[in-house]
Amino acid sequence: MGADVEAEVARAFKDEWGRVVATLIRVTGDWDLAEDCAQDAFAQALRRWPDDGVPHRPGAWLTTVARNRALDRLRRSSTEAAKLREAAVLLDPEPAAGDTGGIPDDRLRLIFTCCHPALPLDARVALTLRTLAGLTTAEIARAFLVPEPTMAKRLVRAKHKIRNAGIPYRVPPAHLLPSRTTGVLAVLYLLFNEGYTASAGATLVRQGLCAEAIRLARALVQLMPGEPEAGGLLALMLFQDSRRLARVDDAGELVTLEDQDRARWDRGEIDQAGAVLQAALRLGQPGPYQAQAAIAACHATAPDAAATDWSTISRLYGVLVQLMPSPVVELNRAAAVAMADGPAAGLRLLEALESSPALQGYYLLPATRADLLRRLGRRAEAAASYRAALSLAPSATERRYLGRRLAETQDRA
Amino acid sequence: MKYMLIHCVDESIGLTGEQDAEIQASLESWLEEMIRRGVSLHGSRLQPVSDATTVRARENEVLVADGPFAETKEQVAGYDIIECADLDEAIEVASKHPTARIGTIEIRPLRQE
Numbered sequence: 001m002g003a004d005v006e007a008e009v010a011r012a013f014k015d016e017w018g019r020v021v022a023t024l025i026r027v028t029g030d031w032d033l034a035e036d037c038a039q040d041a042f043a044q045a046l047r048r049w050p051d052d053g054v055p056h057r058p059g060a061w062l063t064t065v066a067r068n069r070a071l072d073r074l075r076r077s078s079t080e081a082a083k084l085r086e087a088a089v090l091l092d093p094e095p096a097a098g099d100t101g102g103i104p105d106d107r108l109r110l111i112f113t114c115c116h117p118a119l120p121l122d123a124r125v126a127l128t129l130r131t132l133a134g135l136t137t138a139e140i141a142r143a144f145l146v147p148e149p150t151m152a153k154r155l156v157r158a159k160h161k162i163r164n165a166g167i168p169y170r171v172p173p174a175h176l177l178p179s180r181t182t183g184v185l186a187v188l189y190l191l192f193n194e195g196y197t198a199s200a201g202a203t204l205v206r207q208g209l210c211a212e213a214i215r216l217a218r219a220l221v222q223l224m225p226g227e228p229e230a231g232g233l234l235a236l237m238l239f240q241d242s243r244r245l246a247r248v249d250d251a252g253e254l255v256t257l258e259d260q261d262r263a264r265w266d267r268g269e270i271d272q273a274g275a276v277l278q279a280a281l282r283l284g285q286p287g288p289y290q291a292q293a294a295i296a297a298c299h300a301t302a303p304d305a306a307a308t309d310w311s312t313i314s315r316l317y318g319v320l321v322q323l324m325p326s327p328v329v330e331l332n333r334a335a336a337v338a339m340a341d342g343p344a345a346g347l348r349l350l351e352a353l354e355s356s357p358a359l360q361g362y363y364l365l366p367a368t369r370a371d372l373l374r375r376l377g378r379r380a381e382a383a384a385s386y387r388a389a390l391s392l393a394p395s396a397t398e399r400r401y402l403g404r405r406l407a408e409t410q411d412r413a
Numbered sequence: 414m415k416y417m418l419i420h421c422v423d424e425s426i427g428l429t430g431e432q433d434a435e436i437q438a439s440l441e442s443w444l445e446e447m448i449r450r451g452v453s454l455h456g457s458r459l460q461p462v463s464d465a466t467t468v469r470a471r472e473n474e475v476l477v478a479d480g481p482f483a484e485t486k487e488q489v490a491g492y493d494i495i496e497c498a499d500l501d502e503a504i505e506v507a508s509k510h511p512t513a514r515i516g517t518i519e520i521r522p523l524r525q526e
Binding site for chain 2 (some may be wrong): 116118164165167168
């Protein structure tokens, strides 16, 4: 019984934390008070639910407890500001007991405020994890490999700026919505990538960032049903996450897409991603995340590497370049064209990119060139490019992979 | 909320007479709109940094020097005190000011005591 209730509270924490905090911030205007009172509400759930049973609507129960706690604390404080806040809490209508629609969902305001462009990017990420996902400061610090006091300071500064600079707590008006939504999606994708690139030898909390990013994207899709890019991003993350187990071998080495054991891909996640992507595409407003998810879908649904539909993929990269012009996308497009129309065609596209300033020092440019040269049998040139890529590769896993390729090229030369 | 807009411009950029006239015109229409909206409280352009003087008082001694406080590429060229609902409105107001197109505008909230 005890363990069951604890599991219920843990689940409520994951499902309801962000909602409780978001509502408390709206009614009290005080971020620290909101977090403290949400914490108290969950502590009280642990004490009360074993005897009283799990409430019919845990979110409403938790919000009411947190709200009353906030009122208590504001009453005990004698400052004018506290009096004003107390009045604001009392004026905010509590949802009627019989209201099946549940508590109003303030998470959308919270996420737009956390991801406001006037906050530094690292603070946007940290604030989103703390207030929406409910990670502790210690957990966020571990996930981003910084000392806990550094992370604590980052969060404090961000909250100060929100208050002192007058960052509004709201969903932006229509004329700001598109650019701000792009900003929110970028924060979630950054969160996901932090976890995704951390696979080998990383702490579990770091890998857990992927799950948090997916959960937040899921919430966003629900909160913004008319925003196809939210669905596009969720689908993209799910497709990538489905390959998590196959991406790194037992020795911790990176496995390229074509060499991955597709039996280790998570079929359930792929199906889910496909459904989310279809729903987003039906809204008829293409965007970069939807295009990337569509490319990921081509890989995910190919029974083996040889059966990959490269002509569709290279066509989708053509669409992506239009939607999101960037040399990195051009580079990926060149690699896809090489698969669809042969390495010589890919190499021609690559040559046009050699002088791009944005790609100087980017290891995937020589790495891609090396790969195409190897396939054309130009081994000496391939080896030189692998060496160039090796000197630029950012992580040990990638350097080992390129080292193996270089050795193979030289063996056969 | 009250904010100060600090206009920072590289004084060495040469503007043609035509550009200068265009900036002047858009400054006037900015001011007209902001006064009408009740946003603009007051503000001014500043003389160039060659006319600046810095003063420090240390150990009963007043140290006077020529020039601006800090040697930077962009110099403070003017300021505005504005009253806005929130930072989003301040950003909108600043983005319409001609300085935003030729230099940088720093938005600083005034301390509320």
